[in-house]
Amino acid sequence: MLTPIEAHLRADEDPSNWVLVIRGRPLTMEGLLTAAARTLDEFSWNGEPLAAVSAEVTGRDRSADDVLAGPRLRTRRTYAAAPVTDVVAGGFPVLATFTAPHVSIVLPEYDEAHVRSLVATLGPEQANPHYMRTPR
Numbered sequence: 001m002l003t004p005i006e007a008h009l010r011a012d013e014d015p016s017n018w019v020l021v022i023r024g025r026p027l028t029m030e031g032l033l034t035a036a037a038r039t040l041d042e043f044s045w046n047g048e049p050l051a052a053v054s055a056e057v058t059g060r061d062r063s064a065d066d067v068l069a070g071p072r073l074r075t076r077r078t079y080a081a082a083p084v085t086d087v088v089a090g091g092f093p094v095l096a097t098f099t100a101p102h103v104s105i106v107l108p109e110y111d112e113a114h115v116r117s118l119v120a121t122l123g124p125e126q127a128n129p130h131y132m133r134t135p136r
Contacts, residue, residue, distance in 0.1 A: 002044040005052075005104065010096040018084040021094060021103065022067050023055040024076030027125055032115045036107055045095070051110035053118075056101040057084060057094070067101055069130035077131050080122035090121040 026032065036051045043050040056067045064081065067073055087094055091114075093106040107114045 002049060003042060004047075005043045005045045005050055005095065005097060008043075008097050010098075010100060013096045013100060015084070015094065015096060017059040018057040018094070018103075020058040020064060020081045021055050021084050021087050021105065021122075022058065022064065022073065022079050022081040023053065023105070023122055024073045024079045024128070025125065027078070027080050027119060027122070029112060029115055029119070032118065033110075033112070036110055036115070039104070040110055045106065050104075051107040052095070052104040053107070055094075055103050055105050057103050058101070062101050065130065068128050070101070072102070073128065074130050074132045076128055078125040079128050080119075080125050082122045087118075087121055090117060092118055092121070 032053055035053045039052045040049050056073060058064050058067055068079065073079060084094055087105060091108055095104045095106060097104040105118065107118065
C-alpha cells in the first residue's frame with residue numbers, strides 16, 4: 001500500500017518565496033528514473049502513484065550557498081539549478097515535502113521523455129563549491 005505524500009507536505013511554507021530549485025547528482029536519465037521509481041513504489045499523491053525526485057529550494061532566508069553546504073547536498077560533487085518558476089512552467093509541480101528545504105519535483109509521467117525535459121529545465125551540472133567528501 002502506498003503512503004499518501006499529503007501526510008508529509010509542509011503547509012507552513014509559502015512557495016511564492018522560493019527562488020531556485022537545486023538538485024544534486026545523480027542528474028542522468030538512469031539516476032533520475034531510479035530515484036523516481038523509489039518514490040513511485042512508496043508514495044501516492046491525490047490517490048495516484050507519485051513519480052518524483054528530491055531537490056531543495058532557496059528562498060528569502062535560504063541562499064544557494066546555504067543549501068549547497070547543507071547536510072543533504074554537501075555530499076554531492078555536482079548539482080543543477082533552475083528558477084522554481086521555470087520548473088513549474090515546464091510542467092513539473094514542486095511540492096514542499098518533509099523537512100525544509102526539501103521538495104519533491106513531480107514527474108507528470110514516469111518516462112524518459114519527462115526526465116529528459118526535467119534535465120533540460122534544470123540546466124547543466126555545476127561543481128558544488130561546498131562539496132565535502134564523506135569518510136568511507
